[in-house]
Amino acid sequence: MSARFPSNSGEHAWGRLTWLDSGVAINAGVLVLIVAGSVLAPWLTRVDPNAIDLAATLQAPGMHHWFGTDQMGRDVFTRTLHGGRISLSIAFCAVLLAGFFGALAGLLSAYVGGRFDAALMRVVDAQYALPPVFLAMLIVGICGPSMTNIVIVVTLANWGRFARIIRAEALSLRERDFILIAKLAGATPLHVVLRHLLPNVRNTFIVLLTLDIGLVIFMEAALSFVGLGVQPPDPSWGGMIAEGRNYLDTAWWLSALPGLVLIATVLCSNRIGESLQRGERAGEDWR
Template sequence: MNRPFFSPAPGFGPRSRRRLPGSLKPALVAVVGISRVIARQPLVLAGLIVLVSLLFVAAGANWIAPQSPYTQALGARLLPPSAHHWFGTDQLGRDVFSRVVHGSRYTLLIALLAGALIAPFGLLTGLCAGYFGGIVDRSIMRITDIFMAFPRLLLALALAAAMGPGIGNAILAIAISAWPPYARQARAEALALRQRDFVLASQMAGASHLRIVCYHLLPLCTASALVRLTIDLAGIILVTAGLGFLGLGVQPPMPEWGTMVASGRQFLWPYWWVSTIPGMAIFVASFAFNLIGDGLREMLDPKRGTQP
């Protein structure tokens, strides 16, 4: 009771505030380091803000959208942007703002799921080709040459047309057409790493090939694959919108940005908002991924930091 009323309670003094559990210290140091690096890259910060905003909109679409994206009102068709309809209405009287908000779910879902398939498969395939060499390397590289002989968009369109429209088929078509560059990049890095001392020491110590590839080579090649994936996500979003535009992706009446652009192209003049606003959403998402990818490339490339 003799303790002054303004003194801190036991366990909450300045010394105790500086103590952190040992398990939290590495995570805190990593977060602080990443935050400082991002703070020095304003373009990365801008791209992250836009991307987080898009993810927030996609997650909270049911609460952000003022109306249902499927409700038709033919008496209010093709209305211009106003206080009641922020982005106007389409040819069926549906609120364009609500459809753009809900459409972010489908476009980002397809792009992110396709990216989650592309990078791991291409990375592991290229590492196996570069590490084992011989017939394994030649077989994998000939397969990648076949896929890379076709333009990515054309191959994705052909695969989507063969498998049929739908979200799952669109994801598979994009993933199958986009993995070869990751395999080639990982193979080149594996060829340079497999003769390093730590790999030879692991082989002499009796480590299995699987352990060497997964625990030694894979972490060293992940950064470059992550940079490529971040930049490629911008193109994946464009391919996703292209599939929807041609009717090979998400099917109407589901609100997907590419499908919305296709449905409003016949009303482009004078009802420009029906196609232009979802097209602007595609541009913003692609631009955000490009900013993040360029910033990550500059942060993870040590040679750029030494240039005058």
């Protein structure tokens, strides 16, 4: 038996508010272009992002080099696309891991309750005492920079948000009739969590994933900017911005253009997440 709380009453309102909201389609289009360009970077540009051409150093943006070249003659547009591939890969992996472990912890905490719930929430409270970016920098500084370590520390810095919010929603569902019926039918706690609670918090989970993408991309860029993220010569948005800061007077494009792509990605993902959040609230009003 798999009873589910009837949440379809607000799904039409969610869809209208989300996709017909002013500017959401534009933000989604920009985000799709950036993600697609990053994923397809090896096929869109045949240039090696680390290829050095000392005869073409610090060239301004033009027909041959859309984003110009850096101090080593490397094509900035190519490096921006490849850097996005690395940065977005780290961000998506970290968000999915944080979402999975955080949501599972929140659901179990709400269902089990008691000392387990209290202990888990104290861990989350302790984590909230430190800003996520600072916590990530602290852990990477101790463990050393690598792509695997970055994914792990960003996951550790963000799972608590998922756990707290999913727990709060699951608590509102725990005493509903369909949960009580499942318990009386002999369903195990894991069955109740996965088959009854999880499907009914999926909208909130999707909203959190979307909102968290922008934060995680920013965190990865911040780590790379201070030298604790992706290591040279591999490109990343934060690392490219850091490399170009010494040339702002003579070669503004080194930092400005990768920075604009980073800002556009974060703002577009946040805008879509906020629209989803408004749509979810509107759906709740329909219930």
